[in-house]
Amino acid sequence: MNMDFILQQILNGVSLGGVYALEAVGFGIIFNILKFSNFSHGAVLTICAYIGFFISTHIVSQMIPALVITAVLGGFIAVLLEKLVFRPIRIKKRPLTYFFVTSITVMMIVQKTFSALWGRYYFPYPEMMKSAVTSFGELVVSKIYLMMLAITAIVLLGLTIFLKKTKMGIAIRAASSDSWAPALMGVDTDFIISLTFFIAGILAGITGFFLGMTYTVTPFIGELMLKGIIAAIIGGMGSLGGGVIAGILLGITESIIVAKVGASVTPILIYLSIFVLLLVRPQGISGKLYAVKA
């Protein structure tokens, strides 16, 4: 392996990994506060991949405004889901499996509906900067990947600042260890939960847009969220930072293996290594082991 090859794959891998990182955080932030694996995140992601297509072909063709609109809509879709589907379960104090099963159901409904309605069509995003490349010496990088990487970094940084420096952000983090007590401090817990879904929805919107733009939009695009879930698990459930690191490592590993042994074997190798990793270190990278899961 020469140096350039490795650098090239790391660069590709980091942009790909950034997308996994966004997924891991969107998935993890809901897990932290409500303690269930939210597969409906994939549903929001799927819907947003289509919305992103619609907006960038019919409304604005520049990437940034189209992305922002898609992301905000993603946020609202997630809030709507929370209010319509998850809040009733929460109010009735149902066991965690209800949330889990419901979130899978939402994912399936979205997938099947989109398959039935639009499964036969192609939805190519406009070219935008798809073909543009920049080169650093021997390295060739597509501008779109650099752009994605920059946006991912900005979004994650912004989210970190929000969670650390604002009262609402602190309330979200507090509620992830105790959802009863924040109300005693005057926190509107229902609002905080909606806000968390809004954030997750924004992340799903961005990922849906990125995936739609770089792959093909299909009803099954939400399944790519699985990589994000894996990143969240490897990162250590409950640790958003761990999820980000794991997402990026996963992206790099994947890029290198794909380039070396081909795309068909890669998933098998990846899943096998995750299997082994979790046997060796069940607490993930961050080292927090969470008992309550669904």
Next chain:
Amino acid sequence: MLEVKDLVVTYGGITALHGISLKLQKGQIVSIVGANGAGKSTTINSISGMVSPKSGKILLDNESLITKPRKIVNRGVVQVPEGRRIFPSISVYENLILGAYRIKSKKQTEKSLEKVYSWFPILKERGNQGGGTLSGGEQQMLAIGRALMSEPKILLLDEPSLGLAPLIVLEIFELLQKLNNEGLTILLVEQNARKALSISDYAYVMETGRIVAEGEGRLIMDDPVVKRAYLGGTE
């Protein structure tokens, strides 16, 4: 100032409070004592809006206080919950900041923080530590400090002495008296009846969802029935 009238609370089919009434005057320390399951936490949680009563009234300055928890905090009634409920996932400093959630002005938050630090210097020292790393006594101080961050008029405390060493309990109770001297009105729920009664202006004794005795703190301590049941015999 605060008045509870004929409060009935049920959990599913079980009645936890069978119509209790109590009063809290401005500047007083009033305590509720009673054994496990008497309904003390239920009472305090009803006042905080965490439990919805089936019937009865809760009045603050003659206006109904039966509303959402955050509106109750806004009206200056704040609870220090049983078991302290420190958030382990955020730092000591952030726990305090969360206590000032309803305060919008940064300057006022700073002022509250300075005040709380002056009561509990240890919290300033421990500021960056995770809330879960504190000792029991420090956690109780943090829980009280966190509640004081929003500058309440009435502080509700649910068993602040729970699980603490006698010396720490003494410290906490002295502190409550100091806060009271500075004008804070206090409703104190305790199983540690003797301690609570000794600092109270007035006290209620609860038993299975009913108030079975009430009176001035020191007087009720001498009540033979109360003595036998709650103070572990004679002293």
